[in-house]
Amino acid sequence: MQKELLEKEKFKPPKLAQKFLKWFLRNDLYEEVEGDLEEQFLACLEEYSLLKAKVNYWYQVFHYLRPFAIRNSKLIHLNQFSMFKNYFKIGWRNLIKNKGYTFINIGGLSFGMAVAILISLWVYDERTFNKYHENYDHIAQVVQHTTANNKIYTGTQHPFPLSDGLKNSYEEDFKYVVSATEIQEHIITNGEKNFNELGNYMQVDGPDLLSLKMIKGHRAGLENLHSILISKSLAERLFNMEDPLNKIIKLDNQDELKITGVYEDVPKNSAFRELAFIAPWDLFLSSNTWAEFYLDKWGYDMSPVYVQLQPKAKINEVNYKIKDIINNNVADEFYNNDQKISLHPMDKWHLYEEFSNGENTGGNIRFVWLFGSIGIFVLLLACINFINLSTARSESRTKEVGIRKAIGSLRSQLIYQFLSESILVVVFSFFIALGLVSYSLSWFNEVANKNMEIPWTSPFYWVTGIGFILLTGILAGSYPAIYLSSFQVIKALKGAIRSGHLAIKSRQLLVVFQFTISVILIIGTIIVYRQIQYTKDRPVGYNRDRLISVNMRTNDIHDHFEVIRNQLLASGTIVEMSESSCPLNTYCTGLGNFDWPGKDPDFLAGFSVFWTSPEYGKTIGWELLDGRDFSREITSDQQGMVINLSAAEYMGLENPVGQTIKHDEKDWTILGVINDLIVGSPYESVRPSIYMFAPSVSQVASFSFSPDISTQDALRNIESIFKEYAPGVPFEYQFADQLYAKKFNNEVRIGKLSSIFSILAILISCLGLLGLASFTAQKRTKEIGIRKIAGASTFMLWKLLSKEFMLLVTLSCIIAVPFVLYFSGNWLDNYEYRTNIPWWIFAFASLGALLITLLTISYQAIKAALMNPVKSLKSE
Amino acid sequence: MKETKLGEFEEVILLLVGILGEDDAYSFKITQEFKDQTGRSVSIGAVHSTLSRLEEKGFLTSEMGKATAERGGRRKRIYSITAYGRRTLEISRDFKMSLWRQFPQFGFEFDGLNFSR
Numbered sequence: 001m002q003k004e005l006l007e008k009e010k011f012k013p014p015k016l017a018q019k020f021l022k023w024f025l026r027n028d029l030y031e032e033v034e035g036d037l038e039e040q041f042l043a044c045l046e047e048y049s050l051l052k053a054k055v056n057y058w059y060q061v062f063h064y065l066r067p068f069a070i071r072n073s074k075l076i077h078l079n080q081f082s083m084f085k086n087y088f089k090i091g092w093r094n095l096i097k098n099k100g101y102t103f104i105n106i107g108g109l110s111f112g113m114a115v116a117i118l119i120s121l122w123v124y125d126e127r128t129f130n131k132y133h134e135n136y137d138h139i140a141q142v143v144q145h146t147t148a149n150n151k152i153y154t155g156t157q158h159p160f161p162l163s164d165g166l167k168n169s170y171e172e173d174f175k176y177v178v179s180a181t182e183i184q185e186h187i188i189t190n191g192e193k194n195f196n197e198l199g200n201y202m203q204v205d206g207p208d209l210l211s212l213k214m215i216k217g218h219r220a221g222l223e224n225l226h227s228i229l230i231s232k233s234l235a236e237r238l239f240n241m242e243d244p245l246n247k248i249i250k251l252d253n254q255d256e257l258k259i260t261g262v263y264e265d266v267p268k269n270s271a272f273r274e275l276a277f278i279a280p281w282d283l284f285l286s287s288n289t290w291a292e293f294y295l296d297k298w299g300y301d302m303s304p305v306y307v308q309l310q311p312k313a314k315i316n317e318v319n320y321k322i323k324d325i326i327n328n329n330v331a332d333e334f335y336n337n338d339q340k341i342s343l344h345p346m347d348k349w350h351l352y353e354e355f356s357n358g359e360n361t362g363g364n365i366r367f368v369w370l371f372g373s374i375g376i377f378v379l380l381l382a383c384i385n386f387i388n389l390s391t392a393r394s395e396s397r398t399k400e401v402g403i404r405k406a407i408g409s410l411r412s413q414l415i416y417q418f419l420s421e422s423i424l425v426v427v428f429s430f431f432i433a434l435g436l437v438s439y440s441l442s443w444f445n446e447v448a449n450k451n452m453e454i455p456w457t458s459p460f461y462w463v464t465g466i467g468f469i470l471l472t473g474i475l476a477g478s479y480p481a482i483y484l485s486s487f488q489v490i491k492a493l494k495g496a497i498r499s500g501h502l503a504i505k506s507r508q509l510l511v512v513f514q515f516t517i518s519v520i521l522i523i524g525t526i527i528v529y530r531q532i533q534y535t536k537d538r539p540v541g542y543n544r545d546r547l548i549s550v551n552m553r554t555n556d557i558h559d560h561f562e563v564i565r566n567q568l569l570a571s572g573t574i575v576e577m578s579e580s581s582c583p584l585n586t587y588c589t590g591l592g593n594f595d596w597p598g599k600d601p602d603f604l605a606g607f608s609v610f611w612t613s614p615e616y617g618k619t620i621g622w623e624l625l626d627g628r629d630f631s632r633e634i635t636s637d638q639q640g641m642v643i644n645l646s647a648a649e650y651m652g653l654e655n656p657v658g659q660t661i662k663h664d665e666k667d668w669t670i671l672g673v674i675n676d677l678i679v680g681s682p683y684e685s686v687r688p689s690i691y692m693f694a695p696s697v698s699q700v701a702s703f704s705f706s707p708d709i710s711t712q713d714a715l716r717n718i719e720s721i722f723k724e725y726a727p728g729v730p731f732e733y734q735f736a737d738q739l740y741a742k743k744f745n746n747e748v749r750i751g752k753l754s755s756i757f758s759i760l761a762i763l764i765s766c767l768g769l770l771g772l773a774s775f776t777a778q779k780r781t782k783e784i785g786i787r788k789i790a791g792a793s794t795f796m797l798w799k800l801l802s803k804e805f806m807l808l809v810t811l812s813c814i815i816a817v818p819f820v821l822y823f824s825g826n827w828l829d830n831y832e833y834r835t836n837i838p839w840w841i842f843a844f845a846s847l848g849a850l851l852i853t854l855l856t857i858s859y860q861a862i863k864a865a866l867m868n869p870v871k872s873l874k875s876e
Numbered sequence: 877m878k879e880t881k882l883g884e885f886e887e888v889i890l891l892l893v894g895i896l897g898e899d900d901a902y903s904f905k906i907t908q909e910f911k912d913q914t915g916r917s918v919s920i921g922a923v924h925s926t927l928s929r930l931e932e933k934g935f936l937t938s939e940m941g942k943a944t945a946e947r948g949g950r951r952k953r954i955y956s957i958t959a960y961g962r963r964t965l966e967i968s969r970d971f972k973m974s975l976w977r978q979f980p981q982f983g984f985e986f987d988g989l990n991f992s993r
Contacts, residue, residue, distance in 0.1 A: 031951055032902070032951065033903075033924065035948070035951065035952060036952070039904045040907070040920055043904075043908070059919065060919055063922055064921040066922075068925050069921065069925065
């Protein structure tokens with residue numbers, strides 16, 4: 001009996017669904033709908049299982065959630081709901097009514113928010129640097145801290161045996177240890193096509209460590225000595241649509257390698273973004289015969305080493321274990337330095353890339369803080385506009401507040417009201433800001449040298465966006481909300497409320513804050529530009545005009561140097577050409593084993609060394625201070641050297657020319673002293689450098705064009721020489737002046753960004769001021785009318801109306817000074833070669849700020865002052 | 877399509893009401909018939925809301941049927957097509973016909989068969 005009942009019960013529609021249906025469905029529909037649904041349930045039961053029928057019943061019930069079927073219950077139309085509707089309606093009407101203020105509010109907020117969004121995209125991009133590599137939190141680069149002359153120098157080059165040493169001794173800590181070469185340009189050739197491509201040689205585990213995403217082939221593709229992995233974009237350039245796998249390409253016109261894999265290009269925010277190919281490390285060793293000598297030497301720093309830790313390993317413990325591995329193994333009596341190693345984790349490579357005295361001190365994180373705070377401040381400025389305008393104009397809404405309170409509004413409800421109004425404004429601004437951002441993103445990417453996109457589809461982004469709207473809305477709306485809702489009913493209705501002393505004071509405080517920030521940003525920008533200009537004006541020491549250099553990875557030009565030089569000289573193409581071991585813009589070799597008369601035996605000396613052909617000086621036009629240049633005719637010059645002024649001072653030689661220097665157990669004579677050339681960073685002092693004549697040097701060829709020939713012709717002539725003598729080498733040249741200009745990229749970028757932000761900051765502040773000025777002028781219409789009748793001149797009225805704001809801005813300028821001195825002083829301290837901060841910058845910027853303020857408020861002031869007193873006194 | 881204001885789904889539902897006739901033209905049956913005829917499944921709620929919309933537009937009228945034992949004594953709402961609804965369906969059909977006749981390849985066939993009265 002019971003069982004039967006249960007059976008019957010079982011084949012009934014789900015009760016909960018029925019209850020739910022009854023709850024929301026219109027009463028007059030209930031009978032027919034329930035009947036229909038039951039019929040459907042039974043029909044379903046005949047065909048399918050009970051479960052399916054029940055699920056279907058729920059499905060049908062949910063599909064009745066349609067406007068026509070839902071009862072007009074008070075449960076749905078809550079009182080709160082209509083109140084919010086009313087808030088938004090009133091808010092909307094207010095926006096429409098005061099178009100000018102609305103424009104100022106929304107305009108300012110959208111610019112502020114656009115800046116904040118751009119900067120947060122940028123910060124996000126910076127913070128996700130290198131996170132493309134799956135195991136970024138376990139990857140590290142080995143760094144070496146060498147102590148010399150009581151200072152610790154940190155470098156990334158290590159002796160060849162280090163990687164095997166780490167692998168064998170600490171197997172339990174390292175998953176992979178990979179030796180690699182620096183990423184450099186190499187020639188990649190496929191038949192007729194040849195390109196200069198950036199790539200490196202890596203040990204077999206390299207692609208696994210980088211977790212490259214393979215499109216074709218596999219990560220273990222470097223196992224064979226004659227194999228190579230290439231990026232997708234390089235594959236497309238080499239083979240168009242063809243399948244690149246197992247094709248043979250040539251590396252540096254020397255090694256024929258089979259493509260065993262194609263990987264997805266590494267994105268721009270990774271340290272390996274330029275990696276267009278990876279060749280096997282063993283190939284590097286076997287094709288560079290000189291390397292063999294160093295294979296087991298612990299005393300020579302040769303190549304970077306990357307590691308991936310085991311998941312369990314702790315980086316600090318590993319650091320402690322491995323720190324002395326070089327010291328313990330070095331057998332060369334010649335190297336008695338202290339050389340400790342440690343691991344620099346991948347997530348710190350980009351933002352904390354600097355080492356000072358062996359400690360990881362920071363680096364790009366500075367810019368994250370700098371721009372992050374600029375973003376927040378610019379947004380804050382826009383919020384202040386909103387706060388000031390709403391509190392200033394509160395009087396126009398006192399009656400509304402009074403009536404609402406009299407009817408029974410609670411204070412919290414009024415706060416909700418004003419907050420929902422500010423959120424309304426913020427939502428509008430947010431969408432305009434999104435428009436501005438998507439419009440300006442490509443420009444911003446170019447300036448910031450990034451590849452950022454708005455992540456439209458990411459839910460995280462939208463959640464952040466909503467959070468951002470609420471935050472800004474509350475930030476901008478909370479003070480006006482609290483202030484406006486605090487009015488007393490009777491006073492409010494009587495209209496007796498005047499902006500209190502406190503309200504005016506806080507408004508002034510906020511204006512001062514706005515202008516202080518703006519002035520700080522303006523002066524900061526001026527100082528950045530001044531520093532750039534100062535460094536650009538620094539004497540470079542050589543002639544960059546019409547000078548090109550070509551990086552050579554073959555000996556084609558070197559082998560025909562004489563012939564080529566004569567041909568180019570004869571055709572009037574060049575003034576001179578030369579070869580050197582280093583490019584014009586890099587110190588690429590550092591050597592220590594030099595000995596000179598009067599050297600302190602304990603002093604560990606280090607020099608930058610350039611091996612060059614004898615024509616180098618004439619090609620780049622260096623400035624000889626003393627002695628003479630190299631000469632090909634004098635054979636003894638092969639034992640000669642030219643040193644720069646810094647080197648002469650470094651060695652402490654009174655009369656350097658003619659002195660004998662010991663190097664590699666040979667005697668070298670100083671032939672001449674040249675003025676310092678800026679090779680490295682223009683912000684640093686020039687390193688002591690030695691130029692030596694080396695007949696075999698071939699890495700970089702430089703050409704200085706003759707003044708009688710056009711650049712295009714000169715390039716064409718040189719290119720045809722290349723075609724003739726070095727057919728397998730792509731003719732890719734760089735202009736010396738462009739190479740030099742690149743050294744300023746970072747600072748120019750900061751300058752551009754900060755100038756944009758400071759212009760926006762001052763614009764937003766002025767917008768706010770404009771609003772306030774027009775409001776004061778409006779409020780004082782009667783007063784001005786009476787003053788005019790009493791005989792005040794336009795000028796006097798203008799002065800009267802402008803005085804308050806001018807005082808505030810002057811105050812801001814004064815407050816800004818110590819902040820600027822502090823921050824820009826800190827910033828300039830990063831540069832060895834730096835400009836000063838003269839007083840006139842402050843005077844200039846303050847004057848500028850005052851002028852802009854005056855222009856902003858004068859329009860309103862003069863308009864008010866020119867008004868006909870008859871009209872302004874007539875009303876009421 | 878002139879002033880008939882009839883969507884594709886509405887038109888099909890309207891036709892189905894006509895097809896099912898006096899006894900069976902209520903939401904559940906119409907839904908089933910729709911599925912049988914078109915192969916598309918649709919919820920009863922969707923059909924019901926369309927029916928009530930069609931009623932608002934005046935294409936349909938409805939009244940509660942008699943109580944029957946089959947669904948626990950609950951009554952059905954039976955829909956029937958109005959003259960205006962029928963007229964609208966005809967206008968809609970004629971309009972489509974006139975379009976089809978202008979359609980290059982098929983126009984001939986229709987003309988040949990004198991399909992359009």
